[in-house]
Amino acid sequence: MRYRYSCPACETVSRPYALRGMADAHADDHRHRHHDGDHPWGEDIVTEPGAAWWDIPRGQAIASVIVLVVLIAAALTR
Numbered sequence: 001m002r003y004r005y006s007c008p009a010c011e012t013v014s015r016p017y018a019l020r021g022m023a024d025a026h027a028d029d030h031r032h033r034h035h036d037g038d039h040p041w042g043e044d045i046v047t048e049p050g051a052a053w054w055d056i057p058r059g060q061a062i063a064s065v066i067v068l069v070v071l072i073a074a075a076l077t078r
């Protein structure tokens with residue numbers, strides 16, 4: 001499952017996210033940047049089927065690998 005933030009006021013849809021929380025964070029950032037923190041009427045988090053590892057946007061995949069490496073390094077240095 002992939003998640004996108006949809007803002008009908010701006011007629012825009014975010015890039016897909018593998019996690020709902022990341023789409024929610026995008027929505028929060030969008031509201032603050034474009035709507036002074038208000039919730040546009042009709043905004044939504046829409047879902048798409050068919051997510052897989054290769055569907056994760058490159059930046060999110062790189063960040064996930066970095067976090068994993070840091071966690072492993074932290075566990076090994078204790």
Ligand SMILES: [Zn+2]
Nearest residue numbers: 007009010034
């Ligand atoms: Zn908007």
